[in-house]
Amino acid sequence: MSVTQNTACISVQELFLGLLKNELTQQDAQQVSLHVAHCTHCNTQFENAKHVFYQTEADHISHSPVPEASERTKLLINIAWVFVIAGGFIIGVLLLWDLAVALWFDRSQPIWLRVSLALFYIGFAILFLVVLQQRLMARTSDAYSKMKNK
Numbered sequence: 001m002s003v004t005q006n007t008a009c010i011s012v013q014e015l016f017l018g019l020l021k022n023e024l025t026q027q028d029a030q031q032v033s034l035h036v037a038h039c040t041h042c043n044t045q046f047e048n049a050k051h052v053f054y055q056t057e058a059d060h061i062s063h064s065p066v067p068e069a070s071e072r073t074k075l076l077i078n079i080a081w082v083f084v085i086a087g088g089f090i091i092g093v094l095l096l097w098d099l100a101v102a103l104w105f106d107r108s109q110p111i112w113l114r115v116s117l118a119l120f121y122i123g124f125a126i127l128f129l130v131v132l133q134q135r136l137m138a139r140t141s142d143a144y145s146k147m148k149n150k
Protein backbone atom coordinates (compact mmCIF):
# COMPACT_ATOMS: atom_id res chain seq x y z
CA MET A 1 0.00 0.00 0.00
CA SER A 2 1.71 3.13 -1.21
CA VAL A 3 0.92 6.61 0.05
CA THR A 4 2.80 8.33 -2.76
CA GLN A 5 0.84 9.90 -5.56
CA ASN A 6 1.35 7.91 -8.75
CA THR A 7 -0.30 8.37 -12.13
CA ALA A 8 -2.95 5.77 -11.35
CA CYS A 9 -3.96 7.83 -8.31
CA ILE A 10 -4.19 11.06 -10.31
CA SER A 11 -6.32 9.54 -13.06
CA VAL A 12 -8.60 7.98 -10.43
CA GLN A 13 -8.92 11.25 -8.53
CA GLU A 14 -9.98 12.98 -11.73
CA LEU A 15 -12.97 10.64 -11.82
CA PHE A 16 -14.16 11.35 -8.26
CA LEU A 17 -16.61 14.04 -9.24
CA GLY A 18 -17.93 11.91 -12.08
CA LEU A 19 -18.50 9.05 -9.66
CA LEU A 20 -20.30 11.29 -7.16
CA LYS A 21 -22.45 12.70 -9.93
CA ASN A 22 -23.14 9.18 -11.19
CA GLU A 23 -21.79 10.10 -14.60
CA LEU A 24 -19.17 7.35 -15.01
CA THR A 25 -19.45 4.21 -17.05
CA GLN A 26 -19.82 1.09 -14.94
CA GLN A 27 -16.24 0.13 -15.82
CA ASP A 28 -14.79 3.49 -14.72
CA ALA A 29 -16.88 3.52 -11.56
CA GLN A 30 -15.67 0.02 -10.72
CA GLN A 31 -12.06 1.02 -11.35
CA VAL A 32 -12.38 4.03 -9.01
CA SER A 33 -14.13 2.04 -6.29
CA LEU A 34 -11.53 -0.71 -6.51
CA HIS A 35 -8.63 1.73 -6.34
CA VAL A 36 -10.16 3.71 -3.47
CA ALA A 37 -10.71 0.48 -1.56
CA HIS A 38 -7.01 -0.36 -1.76
CA CYS A 39 -5.29 3.03 -1.75
CA THR A 40 -5.31 4.80 1.62
CA HIS A 41 -4.33 8.11 0.09
CA CYS A 42 -7.11 8.08 -2.50
CA ASN A 43 -9.55 6.84 0.10
CA THR A 44 -8.92 9.98 2.16
CA GLN A 45 -9.11 12.13 -0.96
CA PHE A 46 -12.37 10.51 -1.94
CA GLU A 47 -13.88 11.01 1.52
CA ASN A 48 -12.94 14.70 1.29
CA ALA A 49 -14.35 15.00 -2.22
CA LYS A 50 -17.55 13.28 -1.09
CA HIS A 51 -17.87 15.63 1.87
CA VAL A 52 -17.33 18.73 -0.28
CA PHE A 53 -19.67 17.41 -2.96
CA TYR A 54 -22.60 16.75 -0.60
CA GLN A 55 -21.96 20.00 1.25
CA THR A 56 -22.17 21.87 -2.05
CA GLU A 57 -25.29 19.94 -3.03
CA ALA A 58 -26.93 20.80 0.30
CA ASP A 59 -26.04 24.49 -0.12
CA HIS A 60 -27.37 24.41 -3.65
CA ILE A 61 -30.66 22.86 -2.53
CA SER A 62 -31.16 25.25 0.40
CA HIS A 63 -30.54 28.26 -1.86
CA SER A 64 -32.70 27.15 -4.76
CA PRO A 65 -36.19 28.65 -4.99
CA VAL A 66 -37.90 25.23 -4.86
CA PRO A 67 -38.12 24.96 -1.04
CA GLU A 68 -40.05 28.25 -0.97
CA ALA A 69 -42.84 26.54 -2.88
CA SER A 70 -42.74 23.46 -0.66
CA GLU A 71 -42.84 25.71 2.43
CA ARG A 72 -46.07 27.16 1.07
CA THR A 73 -47.36 23.66 0.39
CA LYS A 74 -46.49 22.63 3.94
CA LEU A 75 -48.33 25.64 5.30
CA LEU A 76 -51.36 24.82 3.16
CA ILE A 77 -51.28 21.22 4.38
CA ASN A 78 -51.12 22.49 7.96
CA ILE A 79 -54.09 24.77 7.41
CA ALA A 80 -55.98 21.96 5.68
CA TRP A 81 -55.24 19.69 8.64
CA VAL A 82 -56.57 22.24 11.09
CA PHE A 83 -59.73 22.60 8.97
CA VAL A 84 -60.20 18.83 8.72
CA ILE A 85 -59.68 18.37 12.44
CA ALA A 86 -61.88 21.32 13.35
CA GLY A 87 -64.58 20.11 10.96
CA GLY A 88 -64.39 16.60 12.34
CA PHE A 89 -64.53 17.97 15.86
CA ILE A 90 -67.63 20.07 15.11
CA ILE A 91 -69.36 17.09 13.50
CA GLY A 92 -68.34 14.92 16.43
CA VAL A 93 -69.67 17.43 18.93
CA LEU A 94 -72.82 18.69 17.24
CA LEU A 95 -74.00 15.74 15.19
CA LEU A 96 -73.08 12.83 17.42
CA TRP A 97 -73.34 14.62 20.76
CA ASP A 98 -77.16 14.42 20.99
CA LEU A 99 -77.01 10.73 20.16
CA ALA A 100 -74.19 10.16 22.62
CA VAL A 101 -76.00 12.03 25.41
CA ALA A 102 -79.21 10.15 24.68
CA LEU A 103 -77.37 6.83 24.83
CA TRP A 104 -75.41 7.86 27.92
CA PHE A 105 -78.53 8.76 29.89
CA ASP A 106 -80.55 5.87 28.56
CA ARG A 107 -80.16 3.52 31.51
CA SER A 108 -81.45 0.64 29.44
CA GLN A 109 -78.33 0.76 27.29
CA PRO A 110 -75.61 -1.74 28.21
CA ILE A 111 -72.69 -0.40 30.24
CA TRP A 112 -70.13 -1.35 27.54
CA LEU A 113 -71.86 0.97 25.07
CA ARG A 114 -71.80 3.88 27.48
CA VAL A 115 -68.18 3.26 28.46
CA SER A 116 -67.22 3.00 24.78
CA LEU A 117 -68.94 6.30 24.07
CA ALA A 118 -67.08 8.00 26.90
CA LEU A 119 -63.77 6.52 25.70
CA PHE A 120 -64.52 7.61 22.15
CA TYR A 121 -65.12 11.20 23.15
CA ILE A 122 -62.16 11.37 25.54
CA GLY A 123 -59.88 9.85 22.91
CA PHE A 124 -61.25 12.17 20.24
CA ALA A 125 -60.68 15.24 22.39
CA ILE A 126 -57.09 14.19 23.21
CA LEU A 127 -56.37 13.43 19.57
CA PHE A 128 -57.81 16.77 18.52
CA LEU A 129 -55.70 18.71 21.01
CA VAL A 130 -52.48 16.78 20.30
CA VAL A 131 -52.75 17.02 16.52
CA LEU A 132 -53.79 20.65 16.64
CA GLN A 133 -50.84 21.47 18.90
CA GLN A 134 -48.49 19.55 16.61
CA ARG A 135 -49.78 21.38 13.56
CA LEU A 136 -49.42 24.76 15.22
CA MET A 137 -45.91 23.88 16.45
CA ALA A 138 -44.89 22.73 12.95
CA ARG A 139 -46.11 26.04 11.58
CA THR A 140 -44.14 28.03 14.16
CA SER A 141 -40.91 26.08 13.62
CA ASP A 142 -41.30 26.42 9.84
CA ALA A 143 -41.58 30.16 10.17
CA TYR A 144 -38.58 30.15 12.52
CA SER A 145 -36.31 28.11 10.22
CA LYS A 146 -37.40 30.27 7.30
CA MET A 147 -36.35 33.40 9.17
CA LYS A 148 -33.07 31.81 10.30
CA ASN A 149 -32.12 30.98 6.70
CA LYS A 150 -32.58 34.51 5.50
Ligand SMILES: [Zn+2]
Pocket (backbone or CB within 6 Å): 008, 009, 010, 012, 035, 039, 040, 041, 042, 043
Ligand atom coordinates in the same frame (compact mmCIF):
# COMPACT_ATOMS: atom_id res chain seq x y z
ZN1 LIG B 1 -4.43 6.05 -5.12
